[in-house]
Amino acid sequence: MAASDFSSLIAAAADTIAAHAEELTALDQAIGDGDHGLNMKRGFEAVRAEADAFAAKPLPDALKAVGTKLVMTVGGASGPLFGTLFMALGKELPAAPDRDGLTAALGKAIEAVAARGKSQPGQKTMLDVLQPVYEALAQGRTGKEIANAADKAADATVPMKALRGRASFLGDRSIGHMDAGARSTALLVRAIAEAVEDHQ
Amino acid sequence: MSNVGIVIVSHSPLVAEGTADMVRQMVGDEVPLAWCGGNGHGGLGTSVEAIMGAIEKAWSEAGVAILVDLGGAETNSEMAVEMIGEPRSHKIVVCNAPIVEGAVMAATEASGGASLKEVVATAHELSPS
Numbered sequence: 185m186a187a188s189d190f191s192s193l194i195a196a197a198a199d200t201i202a203a204h205a206e207e208l209t210a211l212d213q214a215i216g217d218g219d220h221g222l223n224m225k226r227g228f229e230a231v232r233a234e235a236d237a238f239a240a241k242p243l244p245d246a247l248k249a250v251g252t253k254l255v256m257t258v259g260g261a262s263g264p265l266f267g268t269l270f271m272a273l274g275k276e277l278p279a280a281p282d283r284d285g286l287t288a289a290l291g292k293a294i295e296a297v298a299a300r301g302k303s304q305p306g307q308k309t310m311l312d313v314l315q316p317v318y319e320a321l322a323q324g325r326t327g328k329e330i331a332n333a334a335d336k337a338a339d340a341t342v343p344m345k346a347l348r349g350r351a352s353f354l355g356d357r358s359i360g361h362m363d364a365g366a367r368s369t370a371l372l373v374r375a376i377a378e379a380v381e382d383h384q
Numbered sequence: 385m386s387n388v389g390i391v392i393v394s395h396s397p398l399v400a401e402g403t404a405d406m407v408r409q410m411v412g413d414e415v416p417l418a419w420c421g422g423n424g425h426g427g428l429g430t431s432v433e434a435i436m437g438a439i440e441k442a443w444s445e446a447g448v449a450i451l452v453d454l455g456g457a458e459t460n461s462e463m464a465v466e467m468i469g470e471p472r473s474h475k476i477v478v479c480n481a482p483i484v485e486g487a488v489m490a491a492t493e494a495s496g497g498a499s500l501k502e503v504v505a506t507a508h509e510l511s512p513s
Contacts, residue, residue: 219427222427255432255467259425259429259431260429260430261456263463265459300459300462350454350455
């Protein structure tokens with residue numbers, strides 16, 4: 185991947201988080217502590233500020249740098265969770281990945297996120313989006329189809345009962361609200377899938 | 385110092401500092417102690433960087449026990465331990481215990497020269513299940 189391509193992926197990710205920060209915060213206010221939008225925006229703006237330096241690195245190192253920056257700047261549990269996703273992708277991806285390489289790396293990265301959050305799909309978290317994205321990727325779906333699968337998966341967290349994170353304190357009252365982390369994950373998946381297709 | 389160190393990590397700097405005050409009242413300066421709280425940007429939350437700094441400050445060759453409040457404090461503390469890396473990460477434990485009672489009990493145990501394993505066990509006794 186050319187350095188300019190990686191920079192544009194970072195810009196697309198940071199743009200979508202910034203554009204939806206208030207929506208993410210509102211989702212988190214409903215069933216959490218209400219800092220998700222602001223925290224994610226802070227993290228991705230910090231990544232954007234160093235995008236050119238990160239993009240100059242080989243892809244695995246660039247992804248690890250993105251993950252580390254998120255860990256250090258987000259300031260909530262989302263920092264280690266999204267940070268682990270990118271750090272694990274960086275650790276697992278070859279320098280020039282094909283779709284099989286990307287699929288395998290995402291599978292390992294999802295395992296790392298699940299371990300970090302002591303969670304699994306079905307508990308109303310970002311994993312409920314990541315898992316269907318992995319399956320769509322493995323089935324050879326297009327970027328647009330993968331993005332649509334992510335949105336559908338985020339919507340599917342609405343009727344779920346939260347079993348992890350601050351929302352789990354609400355028990356049944358968490359039902360009827362979309363998980364903020366699932367929403368931000370779907371936003372990132374769409375931004376990255378569309379940016380990658382633009383470059384093909 | 386050869387006693388186990390104690391680190392207090394809360395979403396709120398006021399809770400973290402107040403807990404540290406209560407620990408000091410029990411054990412004085414016999415236990416290496418550090419606290420951190422807040423997201424580093426003036427809001428409630430926890431910062432991996434601040435947690436790593438607190439672990440450095442309370443570092444003891446006997447090990448460090450970390451007491452946390454809510455989920456994000458635990459996740460960020462586990463991340464901080466991982467980023468500090470081996471071999472020291474093997475001597476740092478994030479305790480499953482109420483933050484105030486856990487910190488005071490763990491520090492009291494540590495002040496008597498107990499091992500990290502004993503200090504952590506004392507904190508864990510406070511947690512149901």
